[in-house]
Amino acid sequence: MVIIMANTILVVEDDNSVQSYIRELLLDNGYAVQSSPDGIAALNLVKKLEPDLVVLDLGLPNMSGEAVCMELRKKFPKLPVIILTAKDQVADIVHGFDIGADDYITKPFVADELLARIKARLRQPESDSSKLKVGNLELDKQTLEVKRDGKLIQLTPREFRLLEYLMHNKGRILTREMILNRIWLYSPDIETRVVDVYMGYIRKKVDSGYEKNLIKSVRGFGYMIKE
Numbered sequence: 001m002v003i004i005m006a007n008t009i010l011v012v013e014d015d016n017s018v019q020s021y022i023r024e025l026l027l028d029n030g031y032a033v034q035s036s037p038d039g040i041a042a043l044n045l046v047k048k049l050e051p052d053l054v055v056l057d058l059g060l061p062n063m064s065g066e067a068v069c070m071e072l073r074k075k076f077p078k079l080p081v082i083i084l085t086a087k088d089q090v091a092d093i094v095h096g097f098d099i100g101a102d103d104y105i106t107k108p109f110v111a112d113e114l115l116a117r118i119k120a121r122l123r124q125p126e127s128d129s130s131k132l133k134v135g136n137l138e139l140d141k142q143t144l145e146v147k148r149d150g151k152l153i154q155l156t157p158r159e160f161r162l163l164e165y166l167m168h169n170k171g172r173i174l175t176r177e178m179i180l181n182r183i184w185l186y187s188p189d190i191e192t193r194v195v196d197v198y199m200g201y202i203r204k205k206v207d208s209g210y211e212k213n214l215i216k217s218v219r220g221f222g223y224m225i226k227e
Contacts, residue, residue, distance in 0.1 A: 006032040007122050008182075010051040012042040012068065013084070014060050018107075022055060022084075025111055026118075039063025043071055046079070049181045053121055055114075056101075058085040066099055073100030080121040084109065132167040135214055135227040137206060139167055146206075153205050158183065163202055166215065166225040175222040199223055 009026055013019040014037045026033045034049055036042040039060045046054065054072065058065030065083065072081055080103075083096045088106040096104040103117050132139040137148045144160060146153040155163065162183050166174065176192040183198075199215070207213040215225050 007052040008032040039068040
């Protein structure tokens with residue numbers, strides 16, 4: 001069985017009509033979408049939701065798009081950022097890349113071009129190994145197998161996605177909200193307690209019977225996995 005999760009895109013745009021258009025375009029093409037009309041709120045959303053890509057306008061209230069881009073590059077160096085702006089001079093484009101943008105599209109834009117650029121940016125991480133490893137724990141994203149010390153561990157699809165998320169962020173604390181938003185896709189009827197329940201399932205399967213526990217509970221914050 002192949003597990004496919006929708007990539008989440010954060011659209012940072014203060015023009016309501018443009019924001020709505022991009023949102024509908026992305027939803028129609030299978031993406032999960034969050035949006036923000038200003039820079040400060042956008043940074044808070046990135047910290048909370050961990051989107052897969054950000055589409056960023058430069059003319060934002062409260063905090064400029066340039067400042068947002070630089071902050072994202074500093075705190076989330078692997079997060080793809082596509083600037084979408086009316087600033088179309090060569091100097092503007094060069095400046096956009098200088099402050100850390102991965103791509104730069106000028107308005108007015110063609111929908112197919114935006115979709116193609118997004119697809120290309122999201123495709124780049126696929127060049128990474130299909131296998132994740134933390135200590136003697138291995139996860140294969142192609143065969144959907146998880147092994148510890150060579151012993152196969154049976155996981156449900158949701159448990160697999162949750163463990164993959166942890167291993168992809170090994171050594172980093174993931175809050176319950178971050179896990180909930182990534183694995184349960186913002187379902188309003190799901191509470192953060194469900195994260196604790198599923199983490200209990202995974203810890204029992206992954207760590208039970210081993211002297212060293214790989215999955216750690218960080219009191220007051222969330223969870224992490226490390227060697």
